[in-house]
Amino acid sequence: MQNESREDRIHPLKPKSGTIIMRFVHYTYPNRQPLPAFRHSPWAGLESEIDRLFQNTLGDLAGVAATRRVPVDLYEDKDNTYVRAELPGVNREDINVELADGSLNLSATRKSKTGDREENVSLNRTVSVPDAAVQPEKISAAYENGVLTVTLPKREEARPRKVTIAIK
Amino acid sequence: MSFITSLVPSFNRPAAGVSAPADDRDLGLIVKPAFELSETSECFALTVNLPGVTRDGLEFQADAETLTLTGRRAWKKPDAWTALHRETDDAAFRLALSHDNAVNLDKIQADLRDGILRVVLPKAESIKPRKITVG
Numbered sequence A: 001m002q003n004e005s006r007e008d009r010i011h012p013l014k015p016k017s018g019t020i021i022m023r024f025v026h027y028t029y030p031n032r033q034p035l036p037a038f039r040h041s042p043w044a045g046l047e048s049e050i051d052r053l054f055q056n057t058l059g060d061l062a063g064v065a066a067t068r069r070v071p072v073d074l075y076e077d078k079d080n081t082y083v084r085a086e087l088p089g090v091n092r093e094d095i096n097v098e099l100a101d102g103s104l105n106l107s108a109t110r111k112s113k114t115g116d117r118e119e120n121v122s123l124n125r126t127v128s129v130p131d132a133a134v135q136p137e138k139i140s141a142a143y144e145n146g147v148l149t150v151t152l153p154k155r156e157e158a159r160p161r162k163v164t165i166a167i168k
Numbered sequence B: 001m002s003f004i005t006s007l008v009p010s011f012n013r014p015a016a017g018v019s020a021p022a023d024d025r026d027l028g029l030i031v032k033p034a035f036e037l038s039e040t041s042e043c044f045a046l047t048v049n050l051p052g053v054t055r056d057g058l059e060f061q062a063d064a065e066t067l068t069l070t071g072r073r074a075w076k077k078p079d080a081w082t083a084l085h086r087e088t089d090d091a092a093f094r095l096a097l098s099h100d101n102a103v104n105l106d107k108i109q110a111d112l113r114d115g116i117l118r119v120v121l122p123k124a125e126s127i128k129p130r131k132i133t134v135g
Helices: A002-010 A046-058 B002-007
Strands: A024-027 A072-076 A080-086 A095-100 A103-114 A117-128 A140-144 A147-153 B035-039 B043-049 B053-062 B066-073 B082-085 B092-099 B109-113 B116-122
Touching: A072 A117, A080 A103, A095 A140, A095 A147, A103 A147, B043 B092, B053 B109, B053 B116, B066 B116
Parallel strands: none
Antiparallel strands: A024 B092, A072 A080, A072 B082, A080 A147, A095 A103, A103 A117, A140 A147, B035 B043, B043 B116, B053 B066, B066 B092, B109 B116
16 A cells, blocks of 8 residues: 555556546646737747646656756855855755855755655755855855855955046 | 546646636746645645745635646845846746646645645545445
8 A cells, every 4th residue: 555655656647557547737838928929929838738748648757856956046246245046945954055175065955754755865066166255254154935045255355446546 | 538538638628828817917927836746545745846935925726627826936136236147037936737626625735835835635525536335
């Protein structure tokens, strides 16, 4: 019995012999709003239509828990450089941020528990940060709504400077 | 025909995009979140990745045919920040799932934590397996 429900979890859309196929099919709307001129084009919605067809036969091969992608954004302002990484579903204590040799390493373990089954997925991402430009002892990080924000304060020398030069 | 529709459920369904809700226009760009759907004999379980979405930005609607989920990202880039490199999207998330009245709408439970939404969708009594005693 236990084995059967596991099987279900892995192949949610696989019909079991003798039972009605799971009547839970997915569709979504076009990812992008087309340009106004193309809004009524015959191809509008094609993408999601194709998506839908494959969804029915293949199911979701890459489950949520198994997603290993860690998309990263880099921002800067006058005083700091910011790294924002999407790491949904991770506990704060399972996130590790390290700066070494000019590269900032973000690693995390996503622990998901469904029933008696435990799954650990490790996520890893390295961003290169010029060593000379940051103050390593002042780096701070915050985790909110599944997004990690690392603040890297710039060194005085790396900040933009405004110099007025007198003309003789 | 009913045999075919039971094998290929998509035959039952309207073409995608036909019934797109009107509020799509207000949302601007939309992306489909990563999600996972699993089934036990009692319920369906839906897990959706919604990084950056807070409880206030999340809208979840269920009716006899569809479950619609819209999530807006809470974070806005401060004006002083300049983007050097982007891999994420500012677009709102939307996921629409259709079902054949398979869910007991009164007993849906949803929990959003750290950017992951977990929804338990108990099956409607009519589709639960049952044992028939032979007299």
